[in-house]
Amino acid sequence: MNSHKQLFILSCLSLVLVLLSGQFGLQVEAGHHIHHRSKKLFVFGDSYVDTGNTNKSKPGSWKEPYGITSPGKPTGRFSDGRVLTDFIAKYLRLRTPITHRLWDYTVPKHSLKYGMNFAYGGTGVFDTSSSGPNMTAQIDIFNQLVQENVYTLSDITNSIAYVSVAGNDYNYYLATNGSLPGFPSFIASVVNQTTINLIHLQSLGFKRIVVGALQPLGCLPQATAQTSFQSCNSTFNDLVTLHNNLLNRSVTKLNQEINDHNTFTILDIFDGFRTVLNNPSSHNIKERLKPCCFGVSSEYNCGSVDENNVKKYLVCENPESTFFWDELHPTQAGWNAVYNELEKRGLYKILY
Known part of the structure; x- marks a missing residue:
């Protein structure tokens, strides 16, 4: 030619x-950014993606010092600033979708155009100690809005459903005297229920459903405290590997059954965490395992106050150089580092 x-x-x-x-x-x-203006983001899950659904009367995300970095006050996010939802929305060139809690208070129609967040901190695929709805109930709430024509089938087919399963089922299992030998069987049941939820979302019309891999639970401060925040718990991380392997197998099977390898995808949160924690200095992270905000004793945690409203927690000087905010959740800097690693690995293939 x-x-x-x-x-x-x-x-x-x-x-x-x-x-x-x-x-x-x-x-x-x-760089592959072909963006549909009609695209929306719908979020289901737990505290890793909750942007303000959890009840304000609950301790934690609505109390100081949460939100201390951004916007400077608590917003219901389990961090000092932005969480994973905010970064996913940023990549999609969307504003962070409103929470379902705000919809309950009636919001302007234009606020619906970015999607909606149904995630509640502390919830799992099964019932946990949290008072928030589990994932099945969250999807049912969304379906009710569809029945009420708040969102149309066209809205759904052009949008992304993000599903976060960050381990609350496992915390609840251990807290209710679940045995270590029975853990593998319970993991299989969690993945199975997650799969049922993914199929439900597809039946509602979603053409792109993204589920987060489980992060290395053995590296969370609640697990590393036993070693004075020096090393991860390999036993817990081996169980996480089992979860992620089963999830990957399940998602692969789902795509094969519908002969479409793009409907269900996994966002590899585990690899994102591991890469940052193995080389924190590349992301200007100086403290990789010790939380920035923590209680002054074992009976207190970040945000705790006594009966006289006296603070019973300490906050590090620079959250922006710390990966973890509290005993379970990353800082905004931590999430930003994970997001940057995920972007390097091809977020476009997963989110578009």
Whole structure:
């Protein structure tokens, strides 16, 4: 093909892309970013993605010093600032979707255009000690909004469902005297219920359903405290590996059954955490396992106050150089580091 023909074809392609951009609302940019303006983000899960659904009367995310970095006050996020939902929305070129809690208070219709967040801190795929709805109930709440025509089938098919399973089922299992020998069987039941929930979301019309892999629970401060925050608990991380292997097998099977390898995808949170924790200095993280905010004794935790409203917690000087915020959750800097690692590995293939 001669150069004149090549230039003619390239010019025609450019013109087509410009026309498509104007007619169908596409933004064609370098680096794969083809963004549908109609795309929305719907979020289901727990505290890793909760942006304010948890009841304000509950201790934690609505109390100081949560939100100390951004926006400077508590917003219901289990961090000093932004959480995973905010970073996923950022990548999709969306504003963070409103919480279902705000919808209950009636919000302007234009606030619905970015999607909605149904996640509640402390919840799991099964019932836990949290008063929030479990994942099945969260999906049922969303389905009710669809029945009420708050969201249409077109909204759903053009959107992404993100599902977070960050380990509350396992914490509850251990807290209610679940045995270590019985753990593998319980893990299988958690993955099985997660799979049922993914199928439910697909039946509602989602064409892209992303589920987060389980983070290394053995590296959370609640597990590393036993070693004065020096090393991860390998036993817990081996169990996490089992969870993630079963989840990967299940998602692969789901895609094979519908002959579409793009409907169900896994966001590898585990690898993101592990990469950052193994090389924290590359993300300007100086403290990798010790939490920034912690209680002054074992009976207190981040945000605790006594009967006289005296603070019973300590906060580090610089949350931006610490990976973990409290005993379970990353700081905004921690989430940003994980997000950067995930972006390097091809978020486009997972979220688009």
